[in-house]
Amino acid sequence: MSKPSESIFRRLQFYTTAAYPCSYLPGRMARSEVAAPAHLVDDAAYSRLIEQGFRRSGLFTYRPACDGCQACIPLRVDTRRFQRDRTQQKLWHRMQATLSAGIAPLHWDARHFELYLRYQRQRHPGAGMDQDDQAQYTQFLLTSRVHTEMAEFHDPDGTLRMVSIMDRIDHGISAVYTFYDPDWHGSLGTYGILWQLDYCRRLGLPWLYLGYWIEESRKMAYKSRFRPHQILRGGVWIEPASN
Template identity: 80%
Template sequence: MSNPDDSIFRRLQFYTTATYPCSYLPGHMARSEVAAPSHLVDESAYARLIEQGFRRSGLFTYRPACEQCQACVPIRIDVQHFQRDRTQGKLWRRLQSSLTTRLAPLHWDARHFDLYLRYQKKRHPGAGMDQDDQAQYTQFLLTSRVHSELAEFRDADDVLRMVAIMDRIDHGLSAVYTFYDPDWRSSLGTYGILWQLDYAAQLGLPWLYLGYWIEGSRKMAYKSRFRPHQILRGGIWAESLDDN
């Protein structure tokens, strides 16, 4: 990585991990580039790293660094110009009247953890995350050195249906992770993104960062349905071809 001419980045080092099985493309091996030491990745540095395609998992800030594959493309949604399509509009109106939302700091809650395990077992079987214990879950989702918050979504009977964890930076929100009741209504994940777009608009933030998009991946296809969006290629954010 060629570091920007910025004192924050001159204090950081970047190392590449050993290979590990790719969680998105079966049969592929992946590597990540990690910013270190993690205690120097404060809110200012984190915001600049996100602009360059990095993500956060607990205290680790990383981006894909696969030598033979560049399939993972960072994607962000233009909050100010986003317009719901017909399907998204119907979903928004339906779930706005069905769910209430509460914001809170990151914290341990056994009900959140139970929902997380149910989500993993149903939506990502075999990935290993359904075997996470409390310590792994806490390290993955509840450990942060930046401005992170949690949104709870509950139905009319006060039953927890979804949890979204996000980071707030000076130029947007970063959607860290969302998990939900896999046996309730469909499209909760889509609603979670619509809600975060609305929240970012209320805060006056220009971008919602959705992590990585892989063309042709069924798991990732939903991200490109939020328009207009930009993708990062060659260090430059630009509108994708289907938005022109």
């Protein structure tokens, strides 16, 4: 076991995983630093961990600890200063008139799972998350010891089109995962982030944490389009010149 560079709580320990294939940069190997034991990562500890660049997957709270690579950069959007650009504004008004959103506690729903499988099979085929495995889905998205909620988006006919999993923390929201109807017209992924930014503002929360931005990954490029944002460098949140 090893301690992180910043001491968070003396009761937590941190270990580095064995190397595994990177999900974002082909041909590279990755490692993660994991907070343990998982049952001691409560809401207060989790808020501090998120602020220091950690993320959550099921009961695992982790951050990248790769050998010789620092491509994964934590990114958070300033919800108080965020202004939608022209394209985002058009999308916002169109989707506001098309989709209704509701908040629900974390729960199993067969419709969610069916939508999740369709999304994975079309958007991330072969990534290992497209199997008809309810246990894997439950472990990944429905297992949490912190304040987690779901946003469900329906069209006027009542058909489920998108689900966002969000963690509420002391100073914002951490966007855990969003999946949506891959055949639906429009940019549902972008709208999901715009909606979460608006939700943060309605709750009076200053930050929306979008996980890791990777400049070399096309899958992650969209995150930097939400401005102003900050990135975590050397343990300090800074606003890049590109803002």
